[in-house]
Amino acid sequence: MRLAAFIRSDAERILHEWEEFVKTLRPGAALPRWLLRAYAAAILQSIADDVERPLPGVAQAMPSRGEASGVPIERVAAVHVDLRIESGFDLAQIIAEYRALRSSILRLWRASDPAGFAHGAEEMSRLTEAIDQAVEHSVSIYEEREARYRDRFLGMLGHDLRNPLNSILLGAVALSEAPDLSDRQRKTVERILGSVRRLDGMVGDILDFARGRLGSPMPIALMPINLGSALREIVEEVQSTNPGFIIDLRVNGELGGHWDPERLKQAVSNLLLNAIQHGSGNRVALTATGDEEAVVLEVHNDGPPIPREMLGTIFDPLVHGRNPDQNRTGLGLGLFIVNEIVSAHRGTIAVTSSAQAGTTFSVRLPRHPS
Ligand SMILES: Nc1ncnc2c1ncn2[C@@H]1O[C@H](COP(=O)(O)OP(=O)(O)OP(=O)(O)O)[C@@H](O)[C@H]1O
Ligand SMILES: [Mg+2]
Structure with missing residues (x-):
């Protein structure tokens, strides 16, 4: 008998072994039966489908997938892992479930059909692959869930x-x-x-x-403001807490629009502090230029460029460079927050950095974001 056919015809025995194994993972937990078996039948069905599918590169007529459940293994594995997490299973236990499932299937198949088992190398490798895939998806869902918690x-x-x-x-x-x-x-x-x-x-x-x-957009309160005066305020504040640094503020064009002044001050202050902390020299340039639809803010500093490999992730949380000359270590949240603020205003942010030209962060803010 082919492995897929065996899995389908003997599903009940396999599920029973699975259930007994899951009980041993949480002894004394008295988990309800539906939970022990939750999604198990669907996972088994998807595994049978996968075992029937020809290996890539093997051009060979395979039996039709008569009873194919149509649910891809990664989808069932994902809902299964969700439920397991809610019931207090850890990652090692979830992986152990799959390991036990694979050995149950192979042991039961061998006992019931030794000849089929002896010639089933290809199907066994499909089984291994299907289970590996389920494990891989379980691990990534588990990590995502844990990060959310x-x-x-x-x-x-x-x-x-x-x-x-x-x-x-x-x-x-x-x-x-x-x-x-x-x-x-x-x-x-x-x-x-x-x-x-x-x-x-x-x-x-x-x-x-x-x-x-957590995926919720940063709440902002839009109001009509003049960015020029908000920028002057923030420049004064940053200069007063960083004596010895000069911030050259230049404004061109009309700078009125609908924005959240507090959030924009926070964003500009993060960019200015970065220029002071991560740049060289004691001068930083802040330029604001208004065109018809938007205002573009640019914060420029000289100094060693941001490494090329860091540019792609620089706006992600917890990304920060190593600066051996500085004791101060940031959380690596500054640019992430700037990016959140700019996105909440439907704006865009970009960075250019080279040894010759220094580093410039530029933010484009539409005048009327809503
Ligand atoms: N103007 C800049 N010039 C050179 N490197 C910069 C500049 N701005 C940011 N960086 C690099 O990008 C990294 C990330 O910046 P980000 O503001 O997100 O974190 P941080 O400044 O290290 O810490 P935090 O802002 O949370 O205190 C910095 O650690 C630094 O390596
Ligand atoms: Mg910073």
Whole structure:
């Protein structure tokens, strides 16, 4: 008997062994029977379909796929792994299920049809391939799911940290305004304030990161603004916290439009801070040019170029370069957040970087995004 036909005719025995094996993975868990068998029959059906399919490059008439279920193995494997995760299975247990399934099928086939088994090399390699494919898909779905849980956790953590941080901040501001502080007390309060503000910034970054990863677009509040004055404000602020750096701001054309001023300030400030931290020299150029439909912002710095292999992923979260001269290590979230903000405004961002011309990030923002 061919392997596919055997799998179909003896499905019940195979499923029974599968079920018994899954029970041993979670002893004492008393999992309901439907759960033990969930998607197992569909997976088996897809495996039988795959075993029947000719190997690539083997031009040979194969029996028609009379009972083919039509559901590709990766689809069933994906829903199966989802349900397993919800029931507390880990990745090793999910992979063990497939390993046990393969050895059950082969053992039962051999016992019931030794002659077929002896001549079944090609079908066995199809079986191995089908199971490998299911495992591969299970692993990637598992990782995706786990990352989603992690991001949700980060989002909740960031959110819950906000309130206590705010009350520390308010308390420290109130203390710093007290008239009768000694010099030592004043310095301590200032240090507390500085640290809380840094923490608050980091929590904000974590929240933006988690939100972006969870797929929800960054919420923005569009309003009519003049970008020129928002840029001047942010330039002043960045210069005051980075004494010794000069930011050359140049504006050309009309800079009015509908944007979220706070988010744009955040984006421009991230780009300016990057230019200061990752560029060389003490000058950074910020240019804003308005044309009919959009405003283009460019942030330029000199210094060593961004490695070519990094350019493709530079806007992904947690991507950052190594700079041996700097102790400061960023989270690698700055450009990810800039990209989120620009996309929420239906804009685009690009970067060019070379040893001769330096590095320029340019952002194009349509005047009326909605
Ligand atoms: N203007 C720039 N010039 C040179 N390299 C840059 C510039 N901007 C970014 N990079 C490179 O891109 C990486 C990613 O930047 P990103 O802002 O996302 O993270 P970060 O600055 O390392 O950390 P964070 O912004 O989270 O504090 C940087 O680590 C740096 O290697
Ligand atoms: Mg940065």
